[in-house]
Amino acid sequence: MCPVVPGGGYPRPVTTTAVRPLRADAARNRALIVDAARRLFAERGLDVTLHDVAEAAGVGVGTVYRRFPDKDALLAGLVTAKYETLVELAERAAARPSGREALREYLLGAMELRASDRSLSTAVMRAAPQTEQALALRARLSEVVGGVVERAHAEHALREGFTADDVPAVTSMIGSIADRTRGESPDAWRRYGLLIADAVCPPAGELPPLVGEPLPPPTSGTCAAPRP
């Protein structure tokens, strides 16, 4: 609703022409920071320094700290933004009539997202969702994906025992592969994405009778973000 990252949909001050003219610079800088952070984190992983971010954004370090209390908060901001994208993705996928196709679409889309950002697979793990917004997004995502998973199960399109909580784990694995291969062949992960998607929820036509004896039900949300 109200994106942490001022990417696209800033709440336009529709009624007043200039609600807070002072905010113009601030907002622009914030956007610069988030953009730079996103880019750097995506490229180089979690060990970029806030000095790097500041420099890349063309602002002073202090400005970064004005917007984000510390490095984790910045990461959390990025993660939150990414959750938003995931929610959108899930909702779009859920609109499909076939649960199977909905799930495959979401799975492959989520993998793609993870694969595009080096920091994400690690960041999601480290940064507990600290804002209500983040928690709400996670809950919403869980809800939508849960629905899709249920529908796919009802269609017998899904490997037995697979739950909505397995989804982040599965995309996280793909993220790790992508991290290793981004340099040489940025699409290498697709091979494994497909492998896993097929294992979980094969494309229409064949149903895998694979006997999955699911181990102890996974710590729920294991690969999502840690509980606060």
Add this chain to the structure above:
Amino acid sequence: MCPVVPGGGYPRPVTTTAVRPLRADAARNRALIVDAARRLFAERGLDVTLHDVAEAAGVGVGTVYRRFPDKDALLAGLVTAKYETLVELAERAAARPSGREALREYLLGAMELRASDRSLSTAVMRAAPQTEQALALRARLSEVVGGVVERAHAEHALREGFTADDVPAVTSMIGSIADRTRGESPDAWRRYGLLIADAVCPPAGELPPLVGEPLPPPTSGTCAAPRP
């Protein structure tokens, strides 16, 4: 069972003029260092300091630097040691009459190994194999696993298009999951290990008709270690 130190079978420079009696101490120290490093990295991840390693090994930091030019080289050393274990594992598995079973045994064993060591999934990524020995080990591993894969294909037990080069990718993914879950539920990775093993090479009885349209043939060895 699993020789930590690859120094065991050093090719003696028989023909060289000087015998170098000091080599004994050096080798012992190298062994101590690698041993300590392995333990510490496995326990605490990549952010252990070289002082910690040196202390745990009972040597001075300088000695560590004498054996390994820098931290990455030490990591590479660990990776090398791990390759030795993998080779053993592969050879043992390859002894099975069934290619399918041989492959499953190796896959699950390799996953287990990755899961047991916190630093490995990252280390493999960062450290290029720098010694002839490491390259030789990798070649040998590739050879043995390649044989097993071929046999499994011959038995039609393996997903079409799957190659020996996919094996490290697949185990690497499991390593990343294990890293994320080790704290809370150290066995959580098994769920996904099984999922993937089944997808690749299902247990005897059913054959996966899953149509795998392999994407661009993976950069060979992609998920092993980066090229030097």
Add this chain to the structure above:
Amino acid sequence: MCPVVPGGGYPRPVTTTAVRPLRADAARNRALIVDAARRLFAERGLDVTLHDVAEAAGVGVGTVYRRFPDKDALLAGLVTAKYETLVELAERAAARPSGREALREYLLGAMELRASDRSLSTAVMRAAPQTEQALALRARLSEVVGGVVERAHAEHALREGFTADDVPAVTSMIGSIADRTRGESPDAWRRYGLLIADAVCPPAGELPPLVGEPLPPPTSGTCAAPRP
């Protein structure tokens, strides 16, 4: 009772051409700032930030800097305010018929004042009196206390050699004790306040025959505030 803001009795620039109606706001802000600063410094010592002060005062940091060139100037402002209280105290004490009692009253009162404000003993040290007003206040204080001291000497109630310039030194010492003990026993300083007051000017009844061989006459005003 004790006007925090020295702005109260500003000498109006009656003769100047422009009346400057804005002065009202400015003065009010200055008052708010000094008030907040006093409170915060007294509570938390010198390491409060100017942002804290500004926030507590309900103004922006910029406003603080408009009124006081830098942090030290603000401290100087506080010291000035404190001087006003001291002048009042001295005048009230000087009204007593007995010089001895007047001096003791002033001494103990001044000590109490110092003891009640955490930042003051340090602030006095660092901030030179920068305004004419501050200098005027200091002169006035010196005058009043000088009178009292003289009367006490005339009554032979005061240790030989003791001068009005020793008074700030003596109260300053108590301030330092109070700073150190405020946390655990906020009244601990009284023990030493009494000790010193008795040494300087014992309560009526006994006259201290203590032979004080005053060392080199103290740099006058040494413990008040440094020269500009």
Add this chain to the structure above:
Amino acid sequence: MCPVVPGGGYPRPVTTTAVRPLRADAARNRALIVDAARRLFAERGLDVTLHDVAEAAGVGVGTVYRRFPDKDALLAGLVTAKYETLVELAERAAARPSGREALREYLLGAMELRASDRSLSTAVMRAAPQTEQALALRARLSEVVGGVVERAHAEHALREGFTADDVPAVTSMIGSIADRTRGESPDAWRRYGLLIADAVCPPAGELPPLVGEPLPPPTSGTCAAPRP
């Protein structure tokens, strides 16, 4: 016994010619650091940075941190060294036949010491004695001074109610005065040192009948160093 600061009496390796030849540099550097620290702290108070210390000592910051885990530890080291001097001073004073004279000698000596080091009055307060050595020294000091105070009381040379725990408070006050006047007249504190010494324990000949109604017995050790 074993000085924190390698000032004079290093335990000479009497029996072996070269016990630890490597330590030569280390010891020299440590001495340089402590010397520089002492000088800087004495001159500029507690807010010197460890970079300053390192630079003044001619070593890198890392070296300072190698010797002292953090800034407080360095301070604690200095404080410990100062305690040693105080113990020596107290023991020498205690050797006098007259308790009165012993106490005056110690008081004035301790004041002199405090007056000579700007950081000390603050440092003693902040740095809790962290080593057994420091605690032992403090205990020893307390013991010796306690004996002297008792003897002075027995001679009726001491203001009633004055205890050994008042001694650090009294010297601390002098330290604060000295801090304020060091720049302009470094001996100004003597005037007040004498005043206080006389108030506490007047020179032989006259006994002050000053009615001291001691306030609640002071938190013991209030102005010494905080309890660990």
Add this chain to the structure above:
DNA sequence: CATGAATGAGCGTTCATTCAT
């Protein structure tokens, strides 16, 4: 050779101060 003392760039973070709005 082995040692561990020394180094110093760099980290995350703070805050007095400036300046565009």
Add this chain to the structure above:
DNA sequence: AATGAATGAACGCTCATTCAT
């Protein structure tokens, strides 16, 4: 005049790496 966003030098501290012993 007032604001508060922006700045960046500096802080305490770490640790990979070097080099005198």
